[in-house]
Amino acid sequence: MRKAAADPAIEARRNGAIPDEVDPALQALVEEIIGKVADKWTMLVLETLEEHGTQRFTQLARQVTGISQKMLTQTLRQMERDGLVRRTVHPVIPPHVDYALTPLGAGLSAAFCGVWIWAETHREDIRQAREAFDATQAGAATRASR
Amino acid sequence: MRKAAADPAIEARRNGAIPDEVDPALQALVEEIIGKVADKWTMLVLETLEEHGTQRFTQLARQVTGISQKMLTQTLRQMERDGLVRRTVHPVIPPHVDYALTPLGAGLSAAFCGVWIWAETHREDIRQAREAFDATQAGAATRASR
DNA sequence: ATTTGTACTTACCGAAAGGAGAGTGTCATG
DNA sequence: CATGACACTCTCCTTTCGGTAAGTACAAAT
Numbered sequence A, B: 001m002r003k004a005a006a007d008p009a010i011e012a013r014r015n016g017a018i019p020d021e022v023d024p025a026l027q028a029l030v031e032e033i034i035g036k037v038a039d040k041w042t043m044l045v046l047e048t049l050e051e052h053g054t055q056r057f058t059q060l061a062r063q064v065t066g067i068s069q070k071m072l073t074q075t076l077r078q079m080e081r082d083g084l085v086r087r088t089v090h091p092v093i094p095p096h097v098d099y100a101l102t103p104l105g106a107g108l109s110a111a112f113c114g115v116w117i118w119a120e121t122h123r124e125d126i127r128q129a130r131e132a133f134d135a136t137q138a139g140a141a142t143r144a145s146r
Numbered sequence C: 001a002t003t004t005g006t007a008c009t010t011a012c013c014g015a016a017a018g019g020a021g022a023g024t025g026t027c028a029t030g
Numbered sequence D: 001c002a003t004g005a006c007a008c009t010c011t012c013c014t015t016t017c018g019g020t021a022a023g024t025a026c027a028a029a030t
Helices: A008-015 A024-037 A040-052 A057-063 A069-081 A103-145 B008-015 B024-037 B040-052 B057-063 B069-081 B103-145
Strands: A085-090 A096-101 B085-090 B096-101
Touching (some): A024 B040, B040 B069
């Protein structure tokens, strides 16, 4: 997810793929953003900040279930770099740092809302699809193994 | 991304996190869907099928720039299992298999549209945010190293 | 008899993700 | 004098990701 395989533009030409209407460079950029920006932890932090507003490090660690300190730090750094959150340090002791969504972050959160809703709406469909698939695959596996 | 760390419900209780209004089991499910369903290759295959309609294996391999056979197979299997694509085998020789979006797949594609648009709209904002961040971080790194 | 094309599967391997846990600096509290 | 709180950082280690390359089945074409 982190590296665009070789050069997409060259690859595209080699395979005879038609660039059609999309600039491969722009597409690569967008893909990179989607790949980097929209990973699991980013989305969960985004959600938490959207729901509960400005929060500090340990609060986030508690809210975002299952995240490790390392991942939280890393995710927050990335989000800060991408302009999704604003990090404020209050130079007191013990240290006090809090994180707030920027308008950009709020926008992404809103954009992702659609996917979130889709996931909630269709999780039953997906569960059923998986069940059906796994049922037929049980037969297929038997067939394949002989 | 594949495994829900231990038991989120237990973790949540141990940390004193408030379940608030969201059922942790449901949230875990949704998170799993988002994590599994919304990875890079899935989104690109989704895009291609949405744009160019039903396609066969080698066509997809050509369109989705940079994907390997292995990843394409894996992604398609996953998508089939989740009910996002329908795989049709025409029992002729040489084999002919084609893939079409299901309504569910089309729905996800539509839901992701918002994120795609957000990414396109704000890629410049992100670029600038990164530039600004990297500039301040250059100083921060110097400060930290002493 | 060999090559070609399709749609894969399998084995191997390096790279990257990510968890666990210990360490850091400072000051207030017991 | 030791402990704890905060917000990390660092190292070690395991798991997962994903690319390369080879193999498979079958028939038609050369």
